[in-house]
Amino acid sequence: MEISFRNSNEMQQRLERGTILVVDDESVIRSLCRAALTDYRILEASNGNEALEILTLESVDLVLSDFKLPGLTGVELLKEIKKHYPTQAVVIMTGYDDKNVILQALKGGANDFISKPIELLHLRTTVDAVLERKALREELIQLKKMNELKTNFLGLISHKLKTPSTAISLFVQNLAQGIGDPEDPAFQQTLALIIEETSHLDNLIQELLDFSELILVDRPAEPAPLDLTQLARKVWESFETRAAAKGLHMSYCFDQALPSVQADREMTAFVLRALIDNAVKFTPQGGRINLWGEARAKDLRLIVHDSGPGIPDSEQVKVFEKFYQIDPSHSGQVRGFGLGLYYARHFARKQGGDILIESRPDEGSSVILQLPR
Numbered sequence: 001m002e003i004s005f006r007n008s009n010e011m012q013q014r015l016e017r018g019t020i021l022v023v024d025d026e027s028v029i030r031s032l033c034r035a036a037l038t039d040y041r042i043l044e045a046s047n048g049n050e051a052l053e054i055l056t057l058e059s060v061d062l063v064l065s066d067f068k069l070p071g072l073t074g075v076e077l078l079k080e081i082k083k084h085y086p087t088q089a090v091v092i093m094t095g096y097d098d099k100n101v102i103l104q105a106l107k108g109g110a111n112d113f114i115s116k117p118i119e120l121l122h123l124r125t126t127v128d129a130v131l132e133r134k135a136l137r138e139e140l141i142q143l144k145k146m147n148e149l150k151t152n153f154l155g156l157i158s159h160k161l162k163t164p165s166t167a168i169s170l171f172v173q174n175l176a177q178g179i180g181d182p183e184d185p186a187f188q189q190t191l192a193l194i195i196e197e198t199s200h201l202d203n204l205i206q207e208l209l210d211f212s213e214l215i216l217v218d219r220p221a222e223p224a225p226l227d228l229t230q231l232a233r234k235v236w237e238s239f240e241t242r243a244a245a246k247g248l249h250m251s252y253c254f255d256q257a258l259p260s261v262q263a264d265r266e267m268t269a270f271v272l273r274a275l276i277d278n279a280v281k282f283t284p285q286g287g288r289i290n291l292w293g294e295a296r297a298k299d300l301r302l303i304v305h306d307s308g309p310g311i312p313d314s315e316q317v318k319v320f321e322k323f324y325q326i327d328p329s330h331s332g333q334v335r336g337f338g339l340g341l342y343y344a345r346h347f348a349r350k351q352g353g354d355i356l357i358e359s360r361p362d363e364g365s366s367v368i369l370q371l372p373r
Helices: 008-017 027-036 048-057 074-084 099-107 120-176 185-214 228-237 240-245 265-282 340-350
Strands: 019-023 041-045 062-066 089-094 112-115 224-226 249-253 261-263 288-295 299-306 354-359 365-372
Touching: 019 027, 019 048, 027 041, 027 120, 041 048, 048 062, 048 074, 062 074, 062 120, 074 089, 074 099, 089 099, 089 120, 099 112, 112 120, 120 185, 224 265, 228 249, 228 265, 228 288, 228 299, 261 265, 261 365, 265 288, 265 299, 265 340, 265 365, 340 354, 340 365
Parallel strands: 019 041, 019 062, 062 089, 089 112, 249 288
Antiparallel strands: 224 261, 288 299, 299 365, 354 365
């Protein structure tokens, strides 16, 4: 594998254009392709097995492979690639004029083919065209995924908003008709329930705002110096009123301020809100929630621990799935949209970090945000 760049700007430009893996047992052909495709980052392999090994290590936008290779043939390599990487773009180079060879390659999933001897202009235009078609397909797939997400999300919003809005509406209708005695304990209990539902509705609206700003746009992370201790305290304090209403004991403990970290402020704040929100949501009345930080050699950690029911091992992977919600009481009325932990881990990983869970049933849970130093 031979790659050389005159400077970092040139390397960045080539990375943006894409990476091409040239597979040919003749070094002169590989050199010719490298010389013709100067706008791209070029990787080289002399046989099919070497090409497959490179694909496990590198992100490749297009494989440019000879039809006749030692060991695995070009078509056999094509089948292996499509088996493991179905969306991988592949162009076959062949010195055969036999239409059966060309049909064999196209039926195997090749995106195009190039005849030998290679014409440099034809090579460049074919590669450019295949990569443009690939980019268009990926864009269409992404749009389809976004449409599916929006459809599912809108259905979920409708379901989640109906419960509090219906309860509030019925209570207001009773008031308008003069039904209910303010001195009646049952009336007072219903009033407390409506206040709780109004607060829940407010929380749902805030979640929608958070999702609309960060999720639907799905922008790249914008790291900048961030005081993680200060941000954690600010997010923590925003939950104190809600936790107090539930009778929860909240403990914020930092022996010393954490070092500044390069992180996206909005994404990190979203992650913290999601972790603390889950702790408040699932910790029973009178329970305890603790937050503390740790500075380690390679990363910084924020740990949210609660005295809730804990998470079984079988559930710990599922909680990061879209729309999945643990329902310990099997009521079907779990608060929220089931997206918080999914996007919390997504935003943590976007910044080179991760979210870990340490939990056992009846022993509470510790959810850890880990960010690289």
